[in-house]
Amino acid sequence: MTTEQISDAELAGQPAAYWTGVAYQALIAYTRAQQAAKGYTQPQFWLLRNLSENDISPDGEGRTLPELQEAMTSYIRPEDDLAAEAEVLLKRGWLTRDVEDRLWLTKEGEQARVDLARNAPAIRATLHEGIDDADYVTTLKVLQQLIHNAAGPDAH
Numbered sequence: 001m002t003t004e005q006i007s008d009a010e011l012a013g014q015p016a017a018y019w020t021g022v023a024y025q026a027l028i029a030y031t032r033a034q035q036a037a038k039g040y041t042q043p044q045f046w047l048l049r050n051l052s053e054n055d056i057s058p059d060g061e062g063r064t065l066p067e068l069q070e071a072m073t074s075y076i077r078p079e080d081d082l083a084a085e086a087e088v089l090l091k092r093g094w095l096t097r098d099v100e101d102r103l104w105l106t107k108e109g110e111q112a113r114v115d116l117a118r119n120a121p122a123i124r125a126t127l128h129e130g131i132d133d134a135d136y137v138t139t140l141k142v143l144q145q146l147i148h149n150a151a152g153p154d155a156h
Contacts, residue, residue, distance in 0.1 A: 048113035051105040062102030
């Protein structure tokens with residue numbers, strides 16, 4: 001399927017699962033390409049975020065790789081190698097590892113997280129170009145309803 005001049009009537013009959021899959025792949029590829037151009041990977045950013053008490057971490061405590069993998073289970077991709085990504089961050093001095101194999105965010109790592117987060121608005125702006133906020137919100141509400149409907153009556 002392509003996006004070439006499909007009428008609204010034809011679009012109404014298109015499978016949402018196909019289009020959400022295409023959208024997911026395109027959005028992830030674009031985001032990761034933009035991050036790579038800035039010298040980091042999405043999993044590296046997630047590691048920093050998950051270890052920062054100023055972001056996702058509830059307490060700023062160190063975490064083992066399995067604990068981090070578990071924390072990221074809903075968004076980590078099968079090809080993401082957290083061990084390899086953590087090694088890069090250790091070499092940069094953005095993480096340290098203690099004797100119990102927990103990773104900890106350094107002061108430099110926290111500053112890197114803050115600096116890298118500044119890239120997100122430009123990525124979002126490009127992806128949202130030509131889409132007003134009301135349409136975006138409607139799209140997300142439709143997707144939420146599709147998810148709710150897919151869960152079936154026993155899941156409610």
